[in-house]
Amino acid sequence: MFELQNVVYKDIIRIDDLTLARGKITVISGPSGGGKTTLLKLLINLISPDDGEIYYKGKKLEDYPPLGLRKMIKMLAQNPAMLGDTIREEFNRAAELARQDSFKDGDYRRLVGKMRLGKNLSESCDNLSGGEKQRVALARLLMLEPETLLLDEPAASLDTDNVKYLLNFLENYAEDNDTRIIMVSHVPEFANKIADQQVIIEDGELKGGKYYNGNSS
Ligand SMILES: Nc1ncnc2c1ncn2[C@@H]1O[C@H](COP(=O)(O)OP(=O)(O)OP(=O)(O)O)[C@@H](O)[C@H]1O
DSSP states (O other), X not given: OEEEEEEEETTTEEEEEEXXXXXXXXXXXXSTTSSHHHHHHHHTTSSOOXXXXXXXXXXXXXXXXXXXXXXXXXXXXXXXXXXSSBHHHHHHHHHHHTTOXXXXXXXXXXXXXXXXXXXXXXXXXXXXXXXXXXXXXXXXHHHTOOSEEXXXXXXXXXXXXXXXXXXXXXXXXXXXXXXXXXXXXXXXXXXXXXXXXXXXXXXXXXXXXXXXXXXXX
16 A cells, blocks of 8 residues: 655654555554654655655555545544534534435434443533544544555553454454555554554664565564
């Protein structure tokens, strides 16, 4: 899906050659400050490399119309901004973007259930914890049905039980919807559970990786 060739961004990222998301789920791990978030931002063209090229489906990122790219690839930030005052408003905004006036409260409630939020749709976003906000934002992104999802530490604020649930949910979601997921996580063990590919980034450089069909990269 993504090919990086001789990519340099400030003194933060330096990656000579990397293919990402050949399989359904890719986990990027590595120490804090290593450049994982910066790499995701490069993949969605929020920032551009100073040098080198990034290809998505064989075409340079810069050659895609920005809106077209944003439709195909969505990124869940570590601390996503809320767009509305309540959970319902958050989902309404996504429905507007998806041009889906057919979404009803019942659909929204199902999403809240899938995200294990245990909240009413009228709940104020101000009252949500960081992890809950991130799950609302994830649900909002899923409504837009991107072909590639970039997730920045989606499990960081979850307890063990909810981490297990989320991993299982993402695995099934990727399979059922033919969606590629690239997920940043501090925790390399995630990769063992659900990843088809694991990449380790340290000090902005590729420090290892493997495909879970047994090949190294
Ligand atoms: N816009 C920027 N300008 C300058 N430095 C930046 C910028 N964004 C990030 N950095 C620095 O680049 C390095 C990599 O940051 P990044 O957020 O990509 O790391 P990370 O691996 O995602 O970290 P964490 O796991 O803590 O979220 C850090 O040293 C950070 O301070």
